[in-house]
Amino acid sequence: MCLVLRPAPAVSEKYEFMQSLSTGDESYEFPVVFMCVRLRVSRSGFYEWRNRTISATARRRADISRHVVLSFAESDETYGYRRVHAELARWGVDCSPELVRSIMRELGLVPCQPRPWRHSLTEADAGAGPIPDLVNRDFTADTPGAKMVGDITYVPTWEGWLFLATVIDCHTKAVIGWAMDDNYRTPLIAAAVEMAARNCDLPPGAIFHSDRGSNYTSAEFAETLKGLEIRQSVGRTGICYDNAMAESFNAALKVERVHRTAYPTRKKAYADIAAYIELRYNTTRLHSGLGYRTPSEARDEYLSRQSAA
Template sequence: MSATRRRFSQEFKDELCREVITTSKAVKTVAEEYGVGAETLRGWLKKYRAEHATGEPEGDLTLDERARLRELERENRELRTEAAFLKKAAGVLREGATIVAKYEFIDSYAREPGAPSIARMCVWLAVSRSGFYHWRGRPLSATATRRAALTSRIRYFFDASDQTYGYRRIHADLTAEGTECSPELVRQIMRDEGLVACQPRPFRTTTLADREAAEGMPDLVQRAFTADRPGRKFVGDITYIPSWQGFIYLATVIDCYSKKVVGWSIADHMRTELVEDALRNAVATTQIEPGAIFHSDRGSVYTSADYRALVARLGMRSSMGRTGVCWDNAMAESFFSALKNERVYRTVYATKQQARRDVINYIEGFYNSRRRHSALGYQYPNDVHYSYRQLALAA
């Protein structure tokens, strides 16, 4: 009696053919796993490839050819990975780059998702793998430890200044606390750490002059914004502060000796009373010598009869620069530039009251008491102003 011939569905035949093609297993191996004859499976495979030639690009390849194709694909992936790595490592591939710089790059890049192995990165950058592991495992050198500590202090002073200090003022803070370093080192560390102080905006002329009233008014300062003692020479100006409820206006009086804002006034108008209040506040907080100079621009409030009469009653002399020439009142303009650049332009005020509080906080809580002034050898205005008075009393 002849043996019953086994029958297989077309789905079963196709499944075995796909397994041979996709897994690259030998035909004999697959045939044994499923209990079919090897020659039978070869016949099915030949027919399957003929029917699916367009869908199987590897259909006419031998097993060795398919293996070689997979090897080429792997090498291609490695080359792409190497190219991407070397592109990011361009900074440490330049002439003069140190071995330590390459180690540092490998150490940082290894933390990224999908990063290549340490061994491959060391090969690509032509450094020793054992040298890398030795470098990563050793303690920080004295120089690296000091630099890390200095970076921490620089970041502290930068944040304490509300990110307004450049490297010179931060160097002055470090010197004041007894930390020795060069200004250039501070600048380098700030650049490496991305610590960039806020930048000023361009000047725009806003003065509305009363030419008739100011006719013949002298410029007693001539851009010499210094004095040999407090109470001898003052400058003043007005600016506006925006809020969602509208503008508020700030008038200031600044002593040319100490650069301290000795008088200020804030209101929601720009009438003569604004500048009068600022000058009266200055009289209440600091000593003003007879014949002291008060210098301003030629704005209508400063050229008004009421204001000039107040200056005369206080025994002061009026001085004015030219209209629209910011350098003639550069010291007052410089303060407003600092105020707006360091605080106002970086803040949104919902109410006038909020704007008023913040401006007062800047003047009294930061500028006068904690902001180092370059024209004072990076000292604080309050310290310079009151130290002169103390020396005068002691004498």
């Protein structure tokens, strides 16, 4: 099975302890003296705090804190204060982003952080002909499937690298096509694009945009796109901003899942990453580019508008 490498629970022991004691119930699991020593609070200070009249502001902050902890936990400890605030708004909890930020700092709720180093898989094909950039860093689209971006990233396992090719829809921000293998040759990216074509009704003139890697600019991949009636677009070599949307997904995957998990086999990595894509990223993860909606909600709203038209 996958080994999830996570630090100690982000919700502080002190917070849980104080919340449990605020009920006034004396039947605690451990003696009060023992818990006070462990949490570095004085016994007299605890009893003074417990008997103190709680203000309406403190009660409201405690209630919001419980929602913040729940949202953070349900995100697998990946949400920062902006996404937690957006989640609370969806739950009908009225508070400001700065209050959420203050509570998260107080409770020690720190989302997983990106790593600074990144290995590049982009190797330009010196023999590639001219391919235009039809996107020009505009990663928006009016309809699903009209504009797509793709990239390859790598996942370490104890058996060696597992390579992941993705196709992301610019309208819904969903990963609509993906493929994994122990290499990143052209059939891998072709399989991802073919999955996208099956999963999404591509409109005429649909665009697929990528970096200028040798596989993406190969004649074999060009034939795949031509057979699917998809126009090809590429950015400049070594300019990550030209494919920023695909790079952003890769970063989210690495930060929220891969860097926190050890994979004994490629098979385990495959299953875990597929679950992340289909069960988290596409369906439950709030996306800032969608006004803190999920990709599945964006697609459902588009289909509802089309049905009403």
